[in-house]
Amino acid sequence: MMKRRRFLSAAAGAITAAALTLTATSAMAAEKLRFAVTDIEGLEALQTEFGPFRDKLGALTGYDVEFFPVSSRTAAVEALSSEHVDFVLTGPAEYVVFKARTDAKVVIGWQRPDYFAQIVVMADGPIKSVEDLRGKKVSFGSVGSTSQHLGPAQALADMGLVFNKDYQPQIISRNVAVEAMIRGDIQAVGMNFSHLGKIRKAFPDHAFTVVARGRDLPNDVLIAGKHVSDAMLDTMRTVFVEHGKELLAEVVKGDDNQKYLGGHFLSTIEDKDYNYVRSMYSTIGVDKFNAFVGN
Template identity: 65%
Template sequence: MTMSRILGGALAVAIGLSAAAASAAETIRFAVTDIAGMENLQREFAPFQAALTRTTGYDVKFFPVSSRTAAVEAMNSKQVDFVLTGPAEYVVFRSKSNAAPVIGWQRPDYFAQVVVMADSAYQTVGDLKGRKVAFGDVGSTSTHLGPAQALADLGLMPGRDYQSMNISRNVAVEGMIRGDIAAVGMNFTHLQKIRKAFPDHGFRVIARGRDLPNDILVAGPHVPDAAVATVRTAFTDHGKEMMAAVLEGADDVKKYTGGVFLPKVVDADYDYVRSMYRTIGVTAFDSFVGN
C-alpha cells in the first residue's frame, strides 16, 4: 500500500468521524412531562416535531418519559435536551437539574377557581371556614396548588381554616351536589366540562386566582448556548408557523389554542408557583409532590 493511499484512507476516516460528530451535534432530543409513551408523543407532537426540525435545521428526536421524575433523571443524565413541562413541574426541574427557561407556551384562560353550588349559602370565601374543600391531583397546578393559593390570597389556609382533600373531580362534584363537600377547586376548562356533565345543576365561582404561569420549554445545562439560541429563535421568528404545527396535534395540545410563545420568560415568573407550594406546606422544591 502506498503512502498516498494510507494518507487518503486516514483522511477519509477523519472526515467520516467528523461528519458523525457533526451529525450527533445536530440532533436534539425532546420530551413532554405529561405525555407518556412514544405513540402518544407522536400523536400529539409529530407536526410540531417536523416544524422544529424545519426551522432549526436540527434532527429533532422524541424522548418519551414515563413520569416527571423520569424526565428530570433523563435530563440530569444528558439523555434528553429539551423538555416541555408545566409550571408546577418547572420549579422542581430548576431545583434538581438547573434547567434553563427557553420559551414560554401560553395557555389562554389558564387560571384556577374555587366553585360552589349556585344555590348554596356560600357567598364569600369566609363562608368556607370549617368546611370541606376538594382539590384535584396532589401537586396539580390548576386543580390543587392554584385553587389553594386563590383561597390563601383571600385569607383562608388549608388545614387551619378548612379541611382539604384530594379526590377526582367528578366524585368531588357529586359530593358537592349532595352537600357533603362545600367547594371544589378546578380550572376554567374543567368548569365548562362539569356544566355540560351536570346540566341540571348550577355552579358558581366563589374565588378566582390570577392567571397561572405558562407551560415552559426548558433546556438541560449540558445543552450548548448556541443550540438554545437556535431553538429560541425558531419560536420567535416563526411563531405563527410553530403554533399552527402544535395545534395540528390530537387532543392535549388544543389547550394552547389562541396562545403565543413568550421568549422573555425568566425563572422569577414562577415565584408565584413557589408560593403555592408553600401554601400547601412544601418549602423545598426538590421533589414532585404526589408521586
C-alpha cells in the same frame, strides 16, 4: 486505452469519495435534539400530540428532533439530569422542581390563554363567598397540579383562608368531587377555567358558580438541560421567536394541545416569574422544591 480506463476508474473513485464525504457532512449537520413532555406518557401519545410540531421544528432548526417518552415527572427530571434528554416541555409547578434539581435553563414560555385556578360551588347552595367556606370541605384534584391543587389553594390563601386550618382540604378526582359536591358531602371544588366548562357539559342539570378566582398562572415552559450548548439554545429560542405562528399551528393539531389555542410563545420568561408557584408550595406546607408533591 489502458490509460483511459485507469483515468475513468480514478475519476469514479474520486466521485464516490466525494459522495461519501457529502453524506457524512450532512449526517453531522443533522445534530440530534431529544424532546420530552412531562404530562404525556408513551411514544404513541407523543407522536399523536406533537408529531406535526416535531417535524416543523426539525425543518426550521435543521436538527434531528427525536421524541424521548417519559413515564412520570420524576423520570423526566432524572433523564434531564443524566443528559439523556435535552429539552423538556413542562408545567409551572413542575418547573420549579426541575430548576432546583437540574438547574435547567428557560428556553421559551408556552402561553395558555385563560389559565387560572378557581373555587367552584353549587350556584343554589349555601356557599356565597369565600368566608362561607370556613370549617367546610374543599376538594382539590391531582396532587401537585398547578391549576387543580396548588393554584386553588393559593386563591383561597390570597383571600385569607389558611390551608388545612380554616377549611378541610380533600384530594378527590374532579368528576367524583363534583358528584360529592352535588350530594352536599363537600362544599367546593378547585379547578381551572377549562375544567369548569367540561363540568357544566357533564352535569347539565346542575348550576355552578365561582366564589374565588386566582391570578393568571405562570406559563408552561420549554426548558433545556444545563449540558445543552449555547448555540443550540440560541437556535431554538430564535426559531420560536421568528416562526412562532407556524410552530403553534402544528402544536394545536393535537387534541390535548387545544389548551394552547390562541396563545403565544414568550421569549421574556425568567426564573423569577415562577416565584408565585413557589409561594403556592409554601401555602400547602412545602418549603423545599426538590421533589414533586405526592411522589
